[in-house]
Amino acid sequence: MHIPEFRTQTRHGRKKDSDGNPVTKKGDKHPNIINGYVVWETVQLADLAQTQKQFREYKSIHSQVLQDVVQRVQTTMDNLCLT
Secondary structure, three states: OOOOOEEEOOOOOOOEOOOOOEOOOOOOEEEOEEOOEEOHHHHHHHOHHHHHHHOHHHHHOOHHHHHHHHHHHHHHHHHHHHO
């Protein structure tokens, strides 16, 4: 599997700063690989569309729910690595 070093954001993020501006913007570049390690969460989030095609039952699950699951797994793994 080829994982590009960076990914480019395709739309403005939903989170806003205190002035109401998006925290992340369309065209922002985000690393997929940091210190030689793949950023698992980034790759999984980017691949959700393919996952939904491969596992048809996932189409009935709202995309934000799937994104939340990926982020929860990443948070759990981060917490395990800190202990």
